[in-house]
């Protein structure tokens with residue numbers, strides 16, 4: 001692996017180390033967002049039998065509709081996965097060696113369900129209390145950061161204060177189990193929600209305690225999740241994971257490589273560097 005300087009600023013490093021997340025404003029400009037929403041709208045209203053393969057529309061919880069693998073359905077979402085603004089931060093947290101292993105769209109409607117608890121993302125295997133999940137690691141050293149399991153939460157509709165995505169700042173490096181009964185929206189001081197405008201995004205260590213806050217608006221909450229990991233050692237979802245080989249012709253070469261494991265420098269890193277260094 002080549003030693004390359006990360007493209008994170010000192011202030012971003014300080015903030016991510018302290019809080020475990022960063023907010024990037026206006027990653028998606030309004031005309032691009034409008035095009036994305038038009039495509040998503042088509043998929044939300046399509047008959048299930050009309051969904052383009054390999055996209056899957058499903059409900060995991062009563063108030064949430066998901067559309068999985070959107071990057072195989074339209075180039076707009078393919079390119080979003082390797083958008084230079086996103087890759088700059090993802091690469092800065094993964095020694096310039098990222099892999100995309102998950103991508104979906106989520107729509108959430110207004111809910112006043114009882115508040116649940118926070119979670120950390122994992123691959124289905126819970127490490128016993130007192131053990132750190134090595135697949136979901138965070139470290140800082142020599143002025144650089146390392147986070148092996150990351151997610152983006154890209155807002156496609158405005159998220160007002162007090163709703164949206166709830167997280168416990170700093171919990172990505174907490175060495176203690178949270179107290180029993182800690183509920184979502186214990187705001188403040190333990191947790192916060194992050195107001196966003198459509199086109200903004202949160203990028204966070206999935207080792208942060210987090211969950212969806214109840215959605216309080218009359219319009220639906222809409223966001224895209226992209227999950228990245230270190231592209232060596234870890235292969236989240238193994239053979240059933242990305243890239244989806246039978247559908248590889250539907251995605252760009254850049255994305256196909258980004259979804260694969262590998263330690264060589266990927267095209268998306270060079271693309272990001274060219275974007276920022278021109």
Ligand SMILES: O=C(O)CCC(=O)C(=O)O
Nearest residue numbers: 106121164165210211212
């Ligand atoms: O929908 C959200 O805001 C959170 C979902 C989440 O944390 C997850 O799917 O792991």
Ligand SMILES: [Fe+2]
Nearest residue numbers: 119120121210
């Ligand atoms: Fe999660």
